[in-house]
Amino acid sequence: MSEHSASPFWRESAPLILASKSAGRRQALQHVGIPFESISVDVDERAIESQLNASDADTIAATLARAKALAIAVQGPLVLGADQVASCEGRIFGKPVDMRAAEALLRFLSGRRHRLHSAIALARDGAVIFETVGVADLTMRSLSDEFIAAYLAAIGEKALTSAGAYQIEGLGAQLFSKVEGDYWTIMGLPLLALLEALRREGALLS
Numbered sequence: 001m002s003e004h005s006a007s008p009f010w011r012e013s014a015p016l017i018l019a020s021k022s023a024g025r026r027q028a029l030q031h032v033g034i035p036f037e038s039i040s041v042d043v044d045e046r047a048i049e050s051q052l053n054a055s056d057a058d059t060i061a062a063t064l065a066r067a068k069a070l071a072i073a074v075q076g077p078l079v080l081g082a083d084q085v086a087s088c089e090g091r092i093f094g095k096p097v098d099m100r101a102a103e104a105l106l107r108f109l110s111g112r113r114h115r116l117h118s119a120i121a122l123a124r125d126g127a128v129i130f131e132t133v134g135v136a137d138l139t140m141r142s143l144s145d146e147f148i149a150a151y152l153a154a155i156g157e158k159a160l161t162s163a164g165a166y167q168i169e170g171l172g173a174q175l176f177s178k179v180e181g182d183y184w185t186i187m188g189l190p191l192l193a194l195l196e197a198l199r200r201e202g203a204l205l206s
Contacts, residue, residue, distance in 0.1 A: 014077040024187035061119035069123040088114035102165040130197040134190030136181020
Protein backbone atom coordinates (compact mmCIF):
# COMPACT_ATOMS: atom_id res chain seq x y z
CA MET A 1 0.00 0.00 0.00
CA SER A 2 1.42 3.40 -0.97
CA GLU A 3 1.20 6.50 1.22
CA HIS A 4 -1.88 7.82 -0.59
CA SER A 5 -3.73 4.59 -1.39
CA ALA A 6 -7.45 4.53 -0.68
CA SER A 7 -8.40 2.66 2.48
CA PRO A 8 -11.75 1.07 3.38
CA PHE A 9 -11.11 2.04 7.03
CA TRP A 10 -10.23 5.73 6.63
CA ARG A 11 -13.13 8.14 7.13
CA GLU A 12 -11.41 11.51 6.61
CA SER A 13 -11.64 13.37 3.31
CA ALA A 14 -7.91 14.12 3.43
CA PRO A 15 -5.02 11.79 4.32
CA LEU A 16 -3.28 11.99 7.67
CA ILE A 17 -0.28 14.33 7.60
CA LEU A 18 2.77 12.67 9.15
CA ALA A 19 5.24 15.29 10.39
CA SER A 20 8.15 12.91 9.91
CA LYS A 21 10.19 11.25 7.18
CA SER A 22 10.94 8.22 9.37
CA ALA A 23 10.90 5.06 7.28
CA GLY A 24 9.71 3.01 10.27
CA ARG A 25 6.75 5.28 10.97
CA ARG A 26 5.76 5.41 7.29
CA GLN A 27 5.93 1.63 7.09
CA ALA A 28 3.75 1.21 10.20
CA LEU A 29 1.02 3.48 8.80
CA GLN A 30 1.13 1.74 5.42
CA HIS A 31 0.78 -1.69 7.03
CA VAL A 32 -2.40 -0.74 8.90
CA GLY A 33 -4.07 0.95 5.94
CA ILE A 34 -3.88 4.62 6.92
CA PRO A 35 -3.41 6.95 3.92
CA PHE A 36 -0.95 9.71 4.76
CA GLU A 37 1.33 12.39 3.43
CA SER A 38 4.81 12.49 4.92
CA ILE A 39 6.27 15.97 5.43
CA SER A 40 9.63 16.87 6.90
CA VAL A 41 9.33 19.60 9.55
CA ASP A 42 11.97 22.15 10.52
CA VAL A 43 12.09 21.83 14.30
CA ASP A 44 15.29 22.62 16.20
CA GLU A 45 15.29 19.60 18.50
CA ARG A 46 18.51 20.59 20.28
CA ALA A 47 17.14 24.08 21.07
CA ILE A 48 13.90 22.65 22.45
CA GLU A 49 15.80 20.15 24.58
CA SER A 50 18.06 22.88 26.00
CA GLN A 51 15.09 25.14 26.78
CA LEU A 52 13.32 22.32 28.59
CA ASN A 53 16.25 21.54 30.86
CA ALA A 54 14.22 18.44 31.73
CA SER A 55 15.51 15.28 33.35
CA ASP A 56 12.39 13.34 32.38
CA ALA A 57 12.68 11.52 29.04
CA ASP A 58 8.89 11.27 28.65
CA THR A 59 8.58 15.06 28.89
CA ILE A 60 11.30 15.63 26.31
CA ALA A 61 9.83 13.16 23.81
CA ALA A 62 6.29 14.49 24.30
CA THR A 63 7.37 18.12 23.89
CA LEU A 64 9.23 17.35 20.67
CA ALA A 65 6.30 15.35 19.25
CA ARG A 66 3.93 18.22 20.08
CA ALA A 67 6.24 20.78 18.46
CA LYS A 68 6.39 18.74 15.26
CA ALA A 69 2.62 18.30 15.09
CA LEU A 70 2.02 22.02 15.60
CA ALA A 71 4.76 23.04 13.14
CA ILE A 72 2.43 22.15 10.27
CA ALA A 73 -0.29 24.78 10.24
CA VAL A 74 -3.22 23.37 8.26
CA GLN A 75 -6.97 23.64 8.58
CA GLY A 76 -8.90 20.39 8.55
CA PRO A 77 -6.53 17.44 8.09
CA LEU A 78 -5.19 15.55 11.08
CA VAL A 79 -1.47 16.01 11.73
CA LEU A 80 0.67 13.43 13.53
CA GLY A 81 3.91 14.45 15.24
CA ALA A 82 6.25 11.87 16.75
CA ASP A 83 9.59 11.72 18.49
CA GLN A 84 11.70 9.19 20.34
CA VAL A 85 14.41 9.51 22.96
CA ALA A 86 16.24 6.90 24.98
CA SER A 87 17.33 6.78 28.60
CA CYS A 88 19.83 4.67 30.49
CA GLU A 89 21.18 4.99 34.02
CA GLY A 90 20.26 8.66 34.35
CA ARG A 91 21.36 9.67 30.85
CA ILE A 92 18.94 10.83 28.15
CA PHE A 93 19.94 10.77 24.52
CA GLY A 94 18.43 11.21 21.07
CA LYS A 95 19.99 10.79 17.66
CA PRO A 96 23.81 10.81 17.71
CA VAL A 97 25.25 13.89 16.02
CA ASP A 98 27.98 12.05 14.11
CA MET A 99 29.54 8.62 13.66
CA ARG A 100 31.97 9.14 16.53
CA ALA A 101 29.05 9.89 18.83
CA ALA A 102 27.23 6.79 17.52
CA GLU A 103 30.25 4.64 18.35
CA ALA A 104 30.50 6.13 21.85
CA LEU A 105 26.77 5.58 22.41
CA LEU A 106 26.94 1.92 21.41
CA ARG A 107 29.93 1.41 23.71
CA PHE A 108 27.94 2.91 26.58
CA LEU A 109 24.79 0.85 25.87
CA SER A 110 26.76 -2.38 25.41
CA GLY A 111 25.78 -4.86 28.13
CA ARG A 112 23.16 -2.48 29.56
CA ARG A 113 19.37 -2.21 29.61
CA HIS A 114 17.94 1.02 28.24
CA ARG A 115 14.44 2.42 27.69
CA LEU A 116 12.95 3.93 24.54
CA HIS A 117 10.37 6.67 25.02
CA SER A 118 8.19 7.04 21.89
CA ALA A 119 5.82 10.00 21.91
CA ILE A 120 3.06 10.95 19.51
CA ALA A 121 0.85 14.04 19.29
CA LEU A 122 -2.25 14.24 17.10
CA ALA A 123 -3.38 17.73 16.12
CA ARG A 124 -6.20 19.31 14.17
CA ASP A 125 -6.62 22.98 13.26
CA GLY A 126 -3.53 23.97 15.24
CA ALA A 127 -4.53 22.26 18.51
CA VAL A 128 -3.33 18.98 20.00
CA ILE A 129 -6.28 16.63 20.49
CA PHE A 130 -4.38 13.56 21.70
CA GLU A 131 -0.90 12.71 22.95
CA THR A 132 0.77 9.79 24.65
CA VAL A 133 4.18 8.26 25.32
CA GLY A 134 4.86 4.55 24.91
CA VAL A 135 7.92 2.85 26.41
CA ALA A 136 9.94 -0.26 25.65
CA ASP A 137 12.94 -1.73 27.46
CA LEU A 138 15.81 -3.23 25.50
CA THR A 139 18.84 -5.10 26.80
CA MET A 140 21.89 -4.82 24.60
CA ARG A 141 24.32 -7.73 24.67
CA SER A 142 27.99 -7.08 25.34
CA LEU A 143 29.45 -5.88 22.04
CA SER A 144 33.05 -6.27 21.00
CA ASP A 145 34.90 -3.30 19.51
CA GLU A 146 35.19 -5.31 16.30
CA PHE A 147 31.43 -5.83 16.13
CA ILE A 148 30.66 -2.15 16.77
CA ALA A 149 33.05 -1.12 14.00
CA ALA A 150 31.60 -3.68 11.58
CA TYR A 151 28.02 -2.71 12.44
CA LEU A 152 28.60 1.01 11.93
CA ALA A 153 30.46 0.37 8.69
CA ALA A 154 27.52 -1.71 7.43
CA ILE A 155 24.73 0.77 8.24
CA GLY A 156 26.65 4.00 7.70
CA GLU A 157 24.83 7.25 8.43
CA LYS A 158 21.58 5.41 9.17
CA ALA A 159 23.08 5.23 12.66
CA LEU A 160 22.42 8.97 12.94
CA THR A 161 18.70 8.75 12.23
CA SER A 162 17.40 7.19 15.44
CA ALA A 163 17.86 7.25 19.19
CA GLY A 164 20.35 4.58 20.20
CA ALA A 165 22.11 4.50 16.80
CA TYR A 166 20.21 1.44 15.58
CA GLN A 167 17.17 0.27 13.64
CA ILE A 168 15.97 -2.95 15.21
CA GLU A 169 14.10 -3.98 12.06
CA GLY A 170 17.42 -4.49 10.28
CA LEU A 171 20.96 -5.34 11.36
CA GLY A 172 20.20 -3.67 14.68
CA ALA A 173 18.45 -6.84 15.84
CA GLN A 174 21.91 -8.34 16.28
CA LEU A 175 22.64 -5.88 19.08
CA PHE A 176 20.13 -7.27 21.57
CA SER A 177 19.69 -10.14 23.96
CA LYS A 178 16.22 -9.13 25.25
CA VAL A 179 13.38 -6.83 24.21
CA GLU A 180 10.40 -5.90 26.41
CA GLY A 181 7.72 -3.85 24.70
CA ASP A 182 5.72 -3.74 21.50
CA TYR A 183 7.40 -3.57 18.12
CA TRP A 184 5.72 -0.34 17.01
CA THR A 185 6.84 1.58 20.08
CA ILE A 186 10.40 0.47 19.37
CA MET A 187 9.92 1.71 15.81
CA GLY A 188 8.94 5.12 17.21
CA LEU A 189 5.14 4.94 16.84
CA PRO A 190 2.85 3.65 19.64
CA LEU A 191 0.48 2.37 16.98
CA LEU A 192 -2.31 0.80 19.03
CA ALA A 193 -2.81 3.97 21.05
CA LEU A 194 -2.83 5.99 17.82
CA LEU A 195 -5.43 3.75 16.19
CA GLU A 196 -7.71 4.05 19.23
CA ALA A 197 -7.38 7.85 19.18
CA LEU A 198 -8.21 7.95 15.47
CA ARG A 199 -11.31 5.83 16.08
CA ARG A 200 -12.46 8.18 18.84
CA GLU A 201 -11.95 11.10 16.46
CA GLY A 202 -14.10 9.34 13.84
CA ALA A 203 -11.18 9.16 11.41
CA LEU A 204 -11.16 5.35 11.37
CA LEU A 205 -13.98 2.86 10.95
CA SER A 206 -14.87 1.38 14.35
